Amino acid sequence: MPAQPLNEESVTALVYDATAAPSLHNAQPWHFRYSRDSRTFRLRSDPERALPHTDPHGRALHIGCAAGLMNLRVAAVHAGWYPETRLLPDPQDTELLASVQLTALGSGRGELGALYPAIHRRHTSRYPFEETEIPQAVLTALADAARDEGASLTFPTGWHLHEVLELVQEAEARNITDHARAEELGHWTNRSGIPFSDTAAEGVPAYAFGPRKLGGKAPMRDFAGGRPMTGRTAAEFEHYPHLALLSTARDRPEDWLRAGQALEHVLLLATLKGLSSSFVTQALEWPDLRWPLRDPVTGTGHVQMVLRLGYGPPGPATPRRPMREVLDIEKGTSGRRRRTRQT
Numbered sequence: 001m002p003a004q005p006l007n008e009e010s011v012t013a014l015v016y017d018a019t020a021a022p023s024l025h026n027a028q029p030w031h032f033r034y035s036r037d038s039r040t041f042r043l044r045s046d047p048e049r050a051l052p053h054t055d056p057h058g059r060a061l062h063i064g065c066a067a068g069l070m071n072l073r074v075a076a077v078h079a080g081w082y083p084e085t086r087l088l089p090d091p092q093d094t095e096l097l098a099s100v101q102l103t104a105l106g107s108g109r110g111e112l113g114a115l116y117p118a119i120h121r122r123h124t125s126r127y128p129f130e131e132t133e134i135p136q137a138v139l140t141a142l143a144d145a146a147r148d149e150g151a152s153l154t155f156p157t158g159w160h161l162h163e164v165l166e167l168v169q170e171a172e173a174r175n176i177t178d179h180a181r182a183e184e185l186g187h188w189t190n191r192s193g194i195p196f197s198d199t200a201a202e203g204v205p206a207y208a209f210g211p212r213k214l215g216g217k218a219p220m221r222d223f224a225g226g227r228p229m230t231g232r233t234a235a236e237f238e239h240y241p242h243l244a245l246l247s248t249a250r251d252r253p254e255d256w257l258r259a260g261q262a263l264e265h266v267l268l269l270a271t272l273k274g275l276s277s278s279f280v281t282q283a284l285e286w287p288d289l290r291w292p293l294r295d296p297v298t299g300t301g302h303v304q305m306v307l308r309l310g311y312g313p314p315g316p317a318t319p320r321r322p323m324r325e326v327l328d329i330e331k332g333t334s335g336r337r338r339r340t341r342q343t
Helices: 008-018 059-078 110-118 136-148 158-177 179-189 253-272 287-293
Strands: 030-035 040-045 082-087 096-103 152-154 212-215 234-236 242-248 276-279 302-310 327-330 337-339
Touching: 008 030, 008 059, 008 327, 030 059, 040 059, 059 082, 059 096, 059 110, 059 253, 059 302, 082 253, 110 253, 136 152, 136 253, 158 179, 158 242, 158 287, 242 253, 253 276, 253 302, 287 302
Parallel strands: 030 327, 212 234
Antiparallel strands: 030 040, 040 096, 082 096, 152 242, 242 302, 276 302, 327 337
């Protein structure tokens, strides 16, 4: 398809698609700046949206921003552009995570555009999934998607799956009793004891918590922090959950950015394959619990994300920050910048 002109509306639309990505506690720690002269987006992290207790090194922050980067790449290809992407383009500016220059057409990455319909269909689902096997062909396709972005996706079974579930359970118990982390979670799920309203622009609103787990082995985070909630139901979750471990060979910021892109690539493809998904980050938030998650056969690799996959109801859409807060557009050769209008 021919490329769409890059006026303010089309630039805003690309970033609107990018910000549909998931992030830890829906903190949305990204900021985009677009240069008209070079047709280049610059993705920066927003340190004010970091979670210093839960994510002290910024690993999850990088992963969330990189998931947005993946959405931007998909949306750009869908619009007819090739997104020439550089990770960490300025070693002196650690908050500048990536640049994406929209260049000529016909560069052989059109397959990314096929993922576009999933961008706004993908939502985290904290509901019970069916006790149904995922076909091997689907698992292979998801693993291939991760490999395309420089990561690996494996599916623990047997004693390894049991070990992962135990590590998550241990982390969940720690999180509930750790005052600083519980307070941080509370910040992103309520303010002054009042749950986020439907009009909040960030965080995990109460309607997205999902039911309280009555039974089952699915590793679910208690976003209510152990507090009773009026109207919240309880449900039986899977006794045989399908988990996936997303890993990279090394554990540097550039690896976190590759992992975030791989994560979103996997999630978009899973959505198109009819799967629902949620995140299992508890054990990743404790260094001594994160390390044993790795492949028990090779003993190598660094687990960057644990996913729960299955056939079940899609999750609800969670709020997103207005475009005026996440996008600056440079006017051109004058170098002046303007904030986009809210869409």
